[in-house]
Amino acid sequence: MNSRQGALLRALLDAGDYKTSADFGRELGCSDRTVRSDVKALNAFLEHEGFATRVGRQRGAGLRLALAVGEENRLVRLLGESEAEMHPRYERLCQEMIALTCCPGPHSADSLARRLFRNKQQIQADLHWWEGVLTVSGLRLSAGRTVAVEGPEWTIRGFVMSMLFSFPAQAVRRRIIPSLLGAMDPYDRQFLERCIDEMERDLGFEFSSNAQWQFSVYLCIMVTRIKLGCGLRHWRDDGEPTQFFAYLRRRLERHFSIAVSEAEMGLLRDMANCCTWQWSLAAMEAYEPSERARAIVDDIAAALEGAFGAPLPEDMGKPLAILLESGLARRSCELLAPNPNESAVKYEAMDGALLLSSVLCEVPSLVEAALFSPDYARLVLVLLDYLEATGAMRCYRVGLVVNCGIDLALWGAHRIEKLSSRLSVTDVLTENEVLAATAAPACRLHDRFDFLVAFEPLDVDFPSVTISPAVSRSDIDHIIASVPLWHRGREVRAPWERQVLRCQSAPDSLLRGLYRALSDDGLIAMDFDRFSWLFWTLSLVRDRTLVFAWCGPGVASTAIRIYQLEEEARNEAVGCTMAAVLVVAEADRGDLMPLTQRFKRLVEDYADTSDLVSDDGFFVGFPE
Missing domain, CATH: 1.10.1790 (PTS-regulatory domain, PRD)
Structure with a gap:
């Protein structure tokens, strides 16, 4: 199962209901023919792994995952554990960085190739790629006879941890961590586990299972870096260490025969506070x-x-x-x-x-x-x-149109309101009543409803959504996704354009390019520092498209922009090729739902959904 097939399996799991191969193709950035061939490969893989689950096809409906009872969790776990295996270069890149930062040197392209069983040209290409990634994080890859990562000690450790934590925990445990722990004796690993147990007892809380292994990874990195002579010399002064951490310091020094600074223990204490605890x-x-x-x-x-x-x-x-x-x-x-x-x-x-x-x-x-x-x-x-x-979020007035028995009428109204607090069925009426109302000279439907919901398509010029008689959760999701872009008889307007964004490859250049483009179009009126803070706080990456939305002070006009990054800036600025922006003026806050639904539809239509397995898409989740 390759990366695209793994992505298709995850998409099938998330979909639940039938979707066409063309829909999956748009989602995965490939043709529907490729999807059909991947379905055959997936079914062969599931059979080989002993699953009864299969990908089924129904003419006119599309593809659907026929889940066998009790196999969903196994499939999810398999996807998580196989993630690193599905991206062989990801695994190699992680092992290269661990070798450069946590293994005795000196290192060279030749020594790395021997250590990782690769050829020298492959390693040299990877090192060239690493130079760009490390620069963004404030680090540097030295070039010459030897290769080394240079920069502030905590930045190096934080980079390695962020790299490891960007993958599912099971995949990292099984594929990556062994190379980090390879030089550490099993007795030493057991000692660190006991230290974590004692730390939990001192703090009075238990770490979550995910936090336990993340903290154990940091302890391994800390001890390894100190042994290499790269100990932390300075950390923020936040009071005297507690009695336990002073005791732990002596234990670490005695067990590993290393000198542990107060700065290391101060960071270790803060790291423990960063862990996710099990809360009751x-x-x-x-x-x-x-x-x-x-x-x-x-x-x-x-x-x-x-x-x-x-x-x-x-x-x-x-x-x-x-x-x-x-x-x-x-x-x-x-x-x-x-x-x-x-x-x-x-x-x-x-x-x-x-x-x-x-x-x-x-x-x-x-x-x-x-x-x-x-x-x-x-x-x-x-x-x-x-x-x-x-009740601050707008509640939509729904007219339920029925041409059936009283049972379905009452059931439909009950299910719609039960499954969504955003919808209120204000009346149940027949199709003949709707037809008569729309035929009247002065149609008053917009005074009573925001839109209509029916079990069969309506032949009327009024916003309506068609759902199944089951009124399932997917039907409610369909209603929400189809909320008409109008309000009380008028269209909710959010002018949108597609543009090319002029910027260079650095993330700061992308940020300044967005700020300049939105300001020049008269959409925002705020200083750059404010825009920068909002951007880093509210934005997210979806596929290879950077999505940023803001409603509040500093917005001069409601609008949507879909930006294509210039060719030279693509794939490097935070791993994206496109940027989608929604800005909403305070006066339009009442129409946030239709505005955001339209924005998301445009994002889905024009976003770059190409395969994230590409090398340049690696580590898109790294901190700014």
């Missing part, structure tokens, strides 16, 4: 967040109540403070922790995220905290429930 309700109740985190939550609560007229529920305060505290710790360590829900928050729930951001991004203490984008998305995820409860 009792643990949250007992924990006391820092004063700074509580103060920021108070500021957020006041801003939200002022904007939406409803106080923040008390039971949300402590989770927000805990998230803030961990986000502040990660910022102080410059450690970017990927958030698997970031795309769901910023893209799938874009209208709610935009409305919350229009308030949160005006809270001075939160702006000053400068959280990494994934940590900011964690706050928004918690607050989406609050936003729904306030």
